[in-house]
Amino acid sequence: MNAVRTVPALTNQAARAIMEAAIAAAEQTDQRFSIAVVDAAGHLNAFARMDGAPHITIQVATDKAYTAAGFGMSTEAWHDFIKNDAPLAMGAPAQIDRIVTFGGGIPITSGGHIIGGVGVCGGHWSHDIKIAEAGLAAIA
Amino acid sequence: MNAVRTVPALTNQAARAIMEAAIAAAEQTDQRFSIAVVDAAGHLNAFARMDGAPHITIQVATDKAYTAAGFGMSTEAWHDFIKNDAPLAMGAPAQIDRIVTFGGGIPITSGGHIIGGVGVCGGHWSHDIKIAEAGLAAIA
Amino acid sequence: MNAVRTVPALTNQAARAIMEAAIAAAEQTDQRFSIAVVDAAGHLNAFARMDGAPHITIQVATDKAYTAAGFGMSTEAWHDFIKNDAPLAMGAPAQIDRIVTFGGGIPITSGGHIIGGVGVCGGHWSHDIKIAEAGLAAIA
Amino acid sequence: MNAVRTVPALTNQAARAIMEAAIAAAEQTDQRFSIAVVDAAGHLNAFARMDGAPHITIQVATDKAYTAAGFGMSTEAWHDFIKNDAPLAMGAPAQIDRIVTFGGGIPITSGGHIIGGVGVCGGHWSHDIKIAEAGLAAIA
Numbered sequence: 214m215n216a217v218r219t220v221p222a223l224t225n226q227a228a229r230a231i232m233e234a235a236i237a238a239a240e241q242t243d244q245r246f247s248i249a250v251v252d253a254a255g256h257l258n259a260f261a262r263m264d265g266a267p268h269i270t271i272q273v274a275t276d277k278a279y280t281a282a283g284f285g286m287s288t289e290a291w292h293d294f295i296k297n298d299a300p301l302a303m304g305a306p307a308q309i310d311r312i313v314t315f316g317g318g319i320p321i322t323s324g325g326h327i328i329g330g331v332g333v334c335g336g337h338w339s340h341d342i343k344i345a346e347a348g349l350a351a352i353a
Numbered sequence: 354m355n356a357v358r359t360v361p362a363l364t365n366q367a368a369r370a371i372m373e374a375a376i377a378a379a380e381q382t383d384q385r386f387s388i389a390v391v392d393a394a395g396h397l398n399a400f401a402r403m404d405g406a407p408h409i410t411i412q413v414a415t416d417k418a419y420t421a422a423g424f425g426m427s428t429e430a431w432h433d434f435i436k437n438d439a440p441l442a443m444g445a446p447a448q449i450d451r452i453v454t455f456g457g458g459i460p461i462t463s464g465g466h467i468i469g470g471v472g473v474c475g476g477h478w479s480h481d482i483k484i485a486e487a488g489l490a491a492i493a
Numbered sequence: 494m495n496a497v498r499t500v501p502a503l504t505n506q507a508a509r510a511i512m513e514a515a516i517a518a519a520e521q522t523d524q525r526f527s528i529a530v531v532d533a534a535g536h537l538n539a540f541a542r543m544d545g546a547p548h549i550t551i552q553v554a555t556d557k558a559y560t561a562a563g564f565g566m567s568t569e570a571w572h573d574f575i576k577n578d579a580p581l582a583m584g585a586p587a588q589i590d591r592i593v594t595f596g597g598g599i600p601i602t603s604g605g606h607i608i609g610g611v612g613v614c615g616g617h618w619s620h621d622i623k624i625a626e627a628g629l630a631a632i633a
Numbered sequence: 634m635n636a637v638r639t640v641p642a643l644t645n646q647a648a649r650a651i652m653e654a655a656i657a658a659a660e661q662t663d664q665r666f667s668i669a670v671v672d673a674a675g676h677l678n679a680f681a682r683m684d685g686a687p688h689i690t691i692q693v694a695t696d697k698a699y700t701a702a703g704f705g706m707s708t709e710a711w712h713d714f715i716k717n718d719a720p721l722a723m724g725a726p727a728q729i730d731r732i733v734t735f736g737g738g739i740p741i742t743s744g745g746h747i748i749g750g751v752g753v754c755g756g757h758w759s760h761d762i763k764i765a766e767a768g769l770a771a772i773a
């Protein structure tokens with residue numbers, strides 16, 4: 214029996230680099246965002262709320278990161294995934310705790326393993342995605 | 354007055370056998386799952402999260418088992434049950450705490466009595482059902 | 494920058510082996526227990542509630558495992574750790590969510606890393622420790 | 634009637650500077666910490682969990698910051714404040730949601746106004762205080 218397996222994990226240094234790169238990109242826009250990075254377990258690893266970002270963005274950014282790490286799928290992909298699957302379309306959005314099914318949460322992977330997620334909220338979800346992608350570019 | 358009645362109850366040995374059989378079936382696939390078995394009260398009785406199953410599957414598998422034991426109906430059956438009943442379709446999915454209305458939760462019965470539920474999450478709900486059924490076959 | 498680090502993780506096979514060994518030891522006693530194994534993040538990995546174990550043992554066993562993994566310290570050690578530190582003695586037991594500060598939760602480690610925790614509840618905490626230790630012997 | 638007043642507020646730039654300075658100080662020790670900075674409303678503004686910090690430190694660091702901002706008093710001061718006031722000593726530690734009454738949370742003030750709080754968890758609370766103070770030095 215193998216009692217122990219070895220898995221890759223996101224460093225906090227990388228999580229903060231993602232966050233800082235997302236902030237830098239956000240400062241080029243006229244919108245303000247919360248940025249959350251979680252580990253593979255969904256636990257918060259790095260977070261910032263830019264001045265002027267509405268307070269509800271704290272929750273939504275964090276839950277987007279949680280959802281992305283929790284399924285290994287961009288939150289943007291959820292709508293296409295469920296829209297023609299009536300039971301999932303009716304059930305999943307309300308029933309899976311902390312799920313977010315619109316864009317702005319992207320999984321972080323390494324060698325095919327989910328090692329975390331980044332979540333951004335502050336603009337329309339199409340803008341949030343751009344900021345999340347700019348954050349992830351820091352570790353590309 | 355009969356103060357006491359006798360009810361059938363799921364043994365933990367059976368709950369673990371269901372769980373192990375579900376794991377064995379899952380290992381034949383390329384997906385990884387969480388498997389939960391609850392008793393008639395909805396309380397957790399046996400649980401396993403396979404290596405590589407996303408962490409959100411813990412919650413969803415457990416809630417599927419809870420829902421199945423809670424109404425004595427497969428979670429898959431909920432969608433057909435409510436889709437043409439507008440008040441239920443609008444209300445039930447979001448309002449009943451811990452309800453899941455897509456497949457993967459199956460009640461466990463004995464002599465017409467609900468004695469528990471098994472819930473599986475890790476693939477599409479149509480796959481989750483197969484794993485739950487393989488688990489239940491252990492006590493058929 | 495190192496974006497990725499490598500960490501050891503408990504396998505579910507080991508978690509279930511710990512659980513089964515704890516059950517086997519418990520069956521030699523006249524008490525009945527719940528046994529929980531969590532991963533390093535505190536997420537449930539394997540669980541069983543033996544027939545006859547009170548339902549509150551589900552919660553306490555799970556929280557003992559969570560506490561043990563959360564600090565990398567046996568829950569038994571907490572009392573000695575805080576009893577002469579007045580601020581901690583007054584504060585920690587009530588203020589740290591899900592903490593348990595009596596015996597029955599033991600961390601699982603590998604090469605100096607916390608990889609999880611086992612928690613047992615069903616007898617006096619001194620008995621719970623014996624069952625947890627018997628479980629851990631399965632992967633020693 | 635003055636409908637509007639002006640209040641000082643912590644910038645996110647300052648919150649991240651506090652966090653980075655705390656991390657830099659922590660790296661000089663052999664312990665690993667979570668560091669949280671909240672605003673005057675108790676809402677999370679900046680956060681990091683260093684590699685190796687136990688997962689429960691996420692919760693405790695955040696609640697220390699929340700408590701410090703919530704009363705404008707160091708969490709360390711709570712014990713002396715309540716220990717000889719029997720009703721408070723019995724009640725406050727368990728009854729005020731998210732309160733922490735041991736050291737590691739320090740309010741952030743400007744001109745006599747509370748503008749936020751920093752909370753640190755990872756070592757004994759006496760160590761946590763040192764890291765929090767090192768963080769605050771960044772904006773002194």
